[in-house]
Amino acid sequence: MNAVVTKTTCPYCGVGCGVLAAVDDDGHVVVTGDPDHPANLGRICSKGAALGSTVDIDGRLLHPEVDGEQATWEAALSRVADGFMQIIKEHGRDAVAFYVSGQLLTEDYYVANKLMKGFIGSANIDTNSRLCMSSTVAAYKRAFGTDTMPCCYEDLERAKLVVLAGSNMAWCHPVLYQRLRQAKQNNPDLMVVVIDPRRTPGCEIADLHLPLRPGSDAILFNGLLTYIEQSDELNSFFVENFTQGSDAALAAARASAPSVAETAGLCGLEQKDVARFFSLFARTERVITAFSQGINQSTSGTDKVNGIINCHLLTGRIGRPGMGPLSLTGQSNAMGGREVGGLANQLAAHRDLEHAEHRDIVQRFWQSPVIADHAGLKAVELFDAIEAGTVKAVWIMCTNPVVSMPNAGKIKAALSKCELVVVSDCMRQTDTTVLADVLLPALPWGEKQGTVTNSERCISRQRAFLPAAGEAKADWWIIAQVAARMGFAEHFDYQGSADIFREHAALSGMRVDSEKEIYPRDFDISWFDDISDAQYEDMQPVQWPIIKEGAEKGTGTRRMFGSGRFYTATGKAQLIAVHPAPPAHAPDQTYPYILNTGRSRDQWHTMTRTGKAFLLTEHSPEPYAELHPQEASTLGLRDGDLIKITSRWGNVIVRLRLMDSQKPGNVFVPIHWNAQYASNAVVDQVVNPAVDLLSGQPEFKHTPVQISHYQPAWHGFLLSRRKLQLHDTVYWARATGDGYYRYELAGEQEPADWAAWARGLLCAADSDVNWVEYLDAAARQYRGVRLTDKRVESCIFIAPDVALPARHWLGSLFVKECLADDERQSLLSGRAPAGRIDDGRIVCACLSVGENTLINAISLQGLSSVEAVSRVTKAGSNCGSCIPEIQRLLK
Numbered sequence: 001m002n003a004v005v006t007k008t009t010c011p012y013c014g015v016g017c018g019v020l021a022a023v024d025d026d027g028h029v030v031v032t033g034d035p036d037h038p039a040n041l042g043r044i045c046s047k048g049a050a051l052g053s054t055v056d057i058d059g060r061l062l063h064p065e066v067d068g069e070q071a072t073w074e075a076a077l078s079r080v081a082d083g084f085m086q087i088i089k090e091h092g093r094d095a096v097a098f099y100v101s102g103q104l105l106t107e108d109y110y111v112a113n114k115l116m117k118g119f120i121g122s123a124n125i126d127t128n129s130r131l132c133m134s135s136t137v138a139a140y141k142r143a144f145g146t147d148t149m150p151c152c153y154e155d156l157e158r159a160k161l162v163v164l165a166g167s168n169m170a171w172c173h174p175v176l177y178q179r180l181r182q183a184k185q186n187n188p189d190l191m192v193v194v195i196d197p198r199r200t201p202g203c204e205i206a207d208l209h210l211p212l213r214p215g216s217d218a219i220l221f222n223g224l225l226t227y228i229e230q231s232d233e234l235n236s237f238f239v240e241n242f243t244q245g246s247d248a249a250l251a252a253a254r255a256s257a258p259s260v261a262e263t264a265g266l267c268g269l270e271q272k273d274v275a276r277f278f279s280l281f282a283r284t285e286r287v288i289t290a291f292s293q294g295i296n297q298s299t300s301g302t303d304k305v306n307g308i309i310n311c312h313l314l315t316g317r318i319g320r321p322g323m324g325p326l327s328l329t330g331q332s333n334a335m336g337g338r339e340v341g342g343l344a345n346q347l348a349a350h351r352d353l354e355h356a357e358h359r360d361i362v363q364r365f366w367q368s369p370v371i372a373d374h375a376g377l378k379a380v381e382l383f384d385a386i387e388a389g390t391v392k393a394v395w396i397m398c399t400n401p402v403v404s405m406p407n408a409g410k411i412k413a414a415l416s417k418c419e420l421v422v423v424s425d426c427m428r429q430t431d432t433t434v435l436a437d438v439l440l441p442a443l444p445w446g447e448k449q450g451t452v453t454n455s456e457r458c459i460s461r462q463r464a465f466l467p468a469a470g471e472a473k474a475d476w477w478i479i480a481q482v483a484a485r486m487g488f489a490e491h492f493d494y495q496g497s498a499d500i501f502r503e504h505a506a507l508s509g510m511r512v513d514s515e516k517e518i519y520p521r522d523f524d525i526s527w528f529d530d531i532s533d534a535q536y537e538d539m540q541p542v543q544w545p546i547i548k549e550g551a552e553k554g555t556g557t558r559r560m561f562g563s564g565r566f567y568t569a570t571g572k573a574q575l576i577a578v579h580p581a582p583p584a585h586a587p588d589q590t591y592p593y594i595l596n597t598g599r600s601r602d603q604w605h606t607m608t609r610t611g612k613a614f615l616l617t618e619h620s621p622e623p624y625a626e627l628h629p630q631e632a633s634t635l636g637l638r639d640g641d642l643i644k645i646t647s648r649w650g651n652v653i654v655r656l657r658l659m660d661s662q663k664p665g666n667v668f669v670p671i672h673w674n675a676q677y678a679s680n681a682v683v684d685q686v687v688n689p690a691v692d693l694l695s696g697q698p699e700f701k702h703t704p705v706q707i708s709h710y711q712p713a714w715h716g717f718l719l720s721r722r723k724l725q726l727h728d729t730v731y732w733a734r735a736t737g738d739g740y741y742r743y744e745l746a747g748e749q750e751p752a753d754w755a756a757w758a759r760g761l762l763c764a765a766d767s768d769v770n771w772v773e774y775l776d777a778a779a780r781q782y783r784g785v786r787l788t789d790k791r792v793e794s795c796i797f798i799a800p801d802v803a804l805p806a807r808h809w810l811g812s813l814f815v816k817e818c819l820a821d822d823e824r825q826s827l828l829s830g831r832a833p834a835g836r837i838d839d840g841r842i843v844c845a846c847l848s849v850g851e852n853t854l855i856n857a858i859s860l861q862g863l864s865s866v867e868a869v870s871r872v873t874k875a876g877s878n879c880g881s882c883i884p885e886i887q888r889l890l891k
């Protein structure tokens with residue numbers, strides 16, 4: 001069969017892998033890694049490999065809607081434009097806002113920012129990137145005078161020491177982790193240190209794990225700064241010539257972390273481990289410190305990032321191969337959003353809102369009637385203002401804040417009473433779209449096109465390979481149409497995304513008088529300001545800045561600051577005096593545990609895409625919490641129990657997983673589940689809304705909570721070919737299987753008649769039903785199966801506790817059109833007939849290898865290494881994300 005292959009970029013994490021999307025004659029999409037893309041060189045992770053399963057139109061928003069009714073584009077666009085203009089007229093331009101996303105393409109982001117800051121004249125546009133990396137933006141600007149990532153991915157391979165600080169790289173940036181793992185295999189002398197309260201899967205390759213006390217990272221890096229000075233390992237030449245502020249930074253470091261012993265005590269670490277880390281860092285020239293949300297998502301995230309940068313500046317380890325502070329961005333286009341000024345405190349093209357010359361140059365370039373002259377509302381402030389009624393209209397693009405914002409219950413309440421809520425999305429029903437007055441169907445990945453920028457400043461093309469479904473339109477088109485109806489048509493008259501990219505590139509090349517001598521500007525892509533549409537279509541990945549002159553023109557820039565020239569007023573890098581501060585809310589007697597939130601291996605954000613791919617849902621089909629076994633034993637909890645996690649802000653009910661990788665006193669819950677997938681699992685309802693005062697980034701990693709056993713009257717599960725509405729159950733969680741939906745269930749009231757209840761749910765009004773059932777009233781067990789001819793339609797299993805049959809074998813029957821006799825006879829037992837293989841829970845999502853298969857291979861064939869397991873079962877041989885789990889099974 002023929003397949004048309006398109007080079008594009010994965011829409012998920014900040015690694016920004018190039019992928020090849022092959023569409024065959026039947027419209028099936030297969031996605032593989034692009035061997036030519038510098039970010040991944042052909043590699044791909046489980047999420048990227050499953051992209052082909054997420055591009056169907058099931059659940060898509062295909063037409064505009066106004067007040068819950070399908071509408072024409074004209075009616076919907078006019079309602080948005082008129083609504084915004086009316087509110088601006090009555091209450092001023094700061095009474096409206098946009099809340100956008102790191103999933104938008106750069107062109108979409110550029111147009112949204114231009115409309116809000118240059119034509120509406122407010123800076124009330126903020127982005128969900130505020131939630132993941134804004135502390136790094138603030139720290140980079142303090143240290144370097146600009147928001148610029150100094151390193152490139154290749155530095156991970158050229159380093160002698162890689163420090164992973166607050167980064168579960170194995171799960172959150174899996175392809176970079178593959179590169180690091182390979183580098184360590186190639187060079188066993190490469191040392192890896194993991195700094196994280198949890199023993200994350202990345203510890204599989206760690207030479208040293210520092211399970212520090214949550215929130216104590218700034219103390220640790222201050223301790224390191226002190227140590228570097230005391231052991232005379234600082235780079236005096238670099239410090240004197242290229243930095244400023246070292247005296248104050250060192251004084252603050254000495255005051256808070258004067259010695260190895262005191263640092264270890266304050267961080268809750270073994271002194272010998274801290275000494276080893278400090279010694280390794282101080283005496284290794286090529287050091288990369290890769291950091292992510294564990295550092296950023298804190299009320300002192302900006303200081304923590306500066307604490308890391310300080311150590312690199314004091315040793316002069318920046319701007320050269322194999323060294324530097326490497327920020328790992330969460331989303332595919334978080335960096336693109338930063339370039340166009342998508343944060344409420346930025347202007348376009350890395351220009352500053354508070355700088356009159358910058359405002360002037362942007363306004364002249366845009367020929368706009370106004371320009372925002374003060375910072376707008378950052379994400380948490382923005383929803384507070386909606387709640388308070390001072391912001392009366394909000395346009396949410398490509399994001400789901402009712403799930404992803406801290407204190408999420410308040411966000412829902414705020415949107416419920418907001419005068420005008422507009423949502424652009426590709427999905428019809430999310431926790432946020434259900435609150436919209438106007439719904440605008442946007443193109444998803446695969447149908448839209450433009451550019452994205454990954455963590456290493458590399459700009460890549462996202463290309464469309466599917467036709468637009470329904471009436472969906474590009475985000476930039478939707479925004480430009482609204483702008484036109486607000487009276488700004490001539491300034492938004494774009495014919496395609498290439499027009500916007502050229503304008504964005506041209507703006508990046510504009511100079512204010514004070515920087516005429518500086519070449520290049522940090523963010524300068526003016527090389528592209530006159531490219532043709534065909535050149536835009538063929539554009540190859542390239543890292544900014546991209547200079548226009550000399551031998552290297554057009555080739556991009558791998559590393560920044562190699563010359564020792566920074567973008568501060570003096571041209572010197574700034575060390576910052578870091579005064580460590582505790583998290584905003586400390587545990588107490590009522591809320592004694594610390595809730596930490598983050599990503600799980602195979603899901604992405606609020607599951608609108610990854611929730612569709614059965615290979616991705618099998619790894620974790622239910623919302624869960626990880627707790628140390630000791631802690632669980634104290635609380636009288638067992639693995640698999642349902643637990644309620646409660647804070648001052650809200651609660652969730654999730655399944656308990658006992659993990660000795662958790663630090664006692666801490667509980668980890670993934671961020672993904674929402675009201676579309678579970679009854680009560682939006683963990684951000686529980687998360688406190690405190691923010692870093694410099695960056696506005698919330699503290700997702702540290703909320704005091706209490707944990708209790710949630711004990712319903714009954715437990716159960718059902719598998720069904722149809723999606724169901726569950727009203728009578730207190731707890732439910734849905735996962736997509738291969739040909740069926742899986743629901744985990746629990747309820748507080750037992751129905752009077754189980755058979756009637758189950759048939760009502762699974763047989764609806766159908767009369768011609770082959771229903772087989774089993775009831776043991778004394779044991780309070782019920783089982784029922786619905787068959788059509790020899791095919792299973794649905795099944796349900798109920799028990800008074802969690803001791804229920806495994807789900808995998810039953811699920812595997814849904815791909816069969818005709819069950820064998822022994823399979824039919826075994827249905828109500830829930831167990832595979834003798835001699836038939838139950839593969840078990842999927843561990844390797846790429847190659848669909850189950851836990852039972854792995855356990856059998858390990859025990860029957862005496863396998864003792866990951867490599868041997870991989871050779872025999874193939875598990876772990878593609879993306880490698882499951883290797884830590886294979887190691888756990890080997891243990």
Ligand code: SF4
Pocket residue numbers: 010011012013014015016017040044045046047048049173174175176
């Ligand atoms: Fe996509 Fe990130 Fe996986 Fe690469 S590592 S394939 S960008 S999710």
